[in-house]
Amino acid sequence: MNVVVLLMFTIASRSSSFSLSRSITRSFRPRLSARYTSSLTAPPTLPTVPITAPPKLLTLDATGTLITLRAPLGVFYRDALFSACGNTVRLPGPETFTAAFFDAYAEESARVRCFGGGEGGGGTRNWWRNVVKGTYDRVQEIDDGIGLEGLREELANSATAGGSPIFDAAFDDLYDRIFAGTEAWELTPYAEEFVSALAAWRESGAGPKAIGVVSNFDERLHCILSALKIRDKFDFVVTSAEVGYQKPEQGIFDVAKARAGMSKEDGKGVWECVHVGDNFEKDVRGATGAGFHAVFLPNDGGTAVGMDEQGDGVRDYFEVPDLESFLFLYGKTMEDADGIRILKTTRDILELGNNTEEKRAYDDKFRDVIN
Numbered sequence: 272m273n274v275v276v277l278l279m280f281t282i283a284s285r286s287s288s289f290s291l292s293r294s295i296t297r298s299f300r301p302r303l304s305a306r307y308t309s310s311l312t313a314p315p316t317l318p319t320v321p322i323t324a325p326p327k328l329l330t331l332d333a334t335g336t337l338i339t340l341r342a343p344l345g346v347f348y349r350d351a352l353f354s355a356c357g358n359t360v361r362l363p364g365p366e367t368f369t370a371a372f373f374d375a376y377a378e379e380s381a382r383v384r385c386f387g388g389g390e391g392g393g394g395t396r397n398w399w400r401n402v403v404k405g406t407y408d409r410v411q412e413i414d415d416g417i418g419l420e421g422l423r424e425e426l427a428n429s430a431t432a433g434g435s436p437i438f439d440a441a442f443d444d445l446y447d448r449i450f451a452g453t454e455a456w457e458l459t460p461y462a463e464e465f466v467s468a469l470a471a472w473r474e475s476g477a478g479p480k481a482i483g484v485v486s487n488f489d490e491r492l493h494c495i496l497s498a499l500k501i502r503d504k505f506d507f508v509v510t511s512a513e514v515g516y517q518k519p520e521q522g523i524f525d526v527a528k529a530r531a532g533m534s535k536e537d538g539k540g541v542w543e544c545v546h547v548g549d550n551f552e553k554d555v556r557g558a559t560g561a562g563f564h565a566v567f568l569p570n571d572g573g574t575a576v577g578m579d580e581q582g583d584g585v586r587d588y589f590e591v592p593d594l595e596s597f598l599f600l601y602g603k604t605m606e607d608a609d610g611i612r613i614l615k616t617t618r619d620i621l622e623l624g625n626n627t628e629e630k631r632a633y634d635d636k637f638r639d640v641i642n
Contacts, residue, residue: 332548333486345369355440375405389515481531519557
């Protein structure tokens with residue numbers, strides 16, 4: 272069945288913006304019920320932008336750009352405690368745990384930076400133990416009236432390992448299993464196809480010399496990306512916990528340059544070092560402040576955010592609505608050598624609802640937590 276697909280996207284920059292509409296005749300056939308493959312019958316017409324060569328170094332943010340949580344944070348915190356209590360305790364809803372987490376996270380972040388990594392940080396495991404303890408301490412509904420007898424008193428003894436077997440079981444499950452792999456994390460839509468296209472571009476000799484991940488995360492990011500089967504596509508992964516710098520600080524971007532075999536002074540030419548991310552303060556302002564150019568990928572997939580009205584004063588960045596639109600900047604797409612491309616045909620429906628005010632508020636908070 273032949274149909275005509277009108278593909279429109281807008282790429283905005285601080286000093287220039289443009290939009291492109293293109294009609295492509297494709298031949299569709301069903302694949303995996305909700306996804307379709309398409310075969311190009313003619314090469315697409317791609318936009319002309321003021322980028323004339325591939326970057327020497329391309330870095331990408333992790334959370335919100337390449338990976339995302341499968342459910343709100345409170346779901347995992349509640350389930351871990353419920354399981355540690357033998358699945359017999361009544362607990363409040365996940366939203367209570369989510370709100371408590373954000374407060375606990377903010378408090379611990381203000382006390383110790385970089386997830387406890389770096390000199391004098393105490394280590395990431397201890398840092399996250401404090402966050403989990405702070406989360407459960409803030410859930411006031413955990414008491415003898417609706418919970419396991421003595422649960423609140425037991426959790427109060429969780430400051431040190433062994434003080435509360437229930438807390439230790441919940442924390443170990445959260446830290447070692449749930450948030451260390453695919454129980455909690457999944458790829459963002461088309462991240463797998465996107466990073467495969469990037470790797471092929473690099474390996475062709477005509478693309479970036481090095482591709483890496485730069486993220487405010489702890490060392491578990493390596494095993495998460497491996498579990499999601501994309502770690503091998505990157506030349507390096509830099510996490511704030513491991514290097515002692517966090518976005519938007521210049522230091523973490525300097526480390527990325529070093530991992531790519533570049534000095535701090537290298538890559539200052541036009542679009543030689545490029546960073547892609549979904550957090551304006553950490554990814555755009557941080558990257559441009561470190562001498563990179565930036566590509567902003569708003570987490571809501573919206574159109575131009577209106578940078579002029581924000582008065583942000585940041586130059587040398589573009590805004591794109593999705594991962595493939597980044598490739599459009601360089602005249603690339605996610606089609607493979609045979610012209611086959613997976614197209615998105617359904618919107619993602621999440622527990623909080625799709626693009627609701629509540630969902631956007633949650634995403635804004637989460638984007639500032641781990642990025």
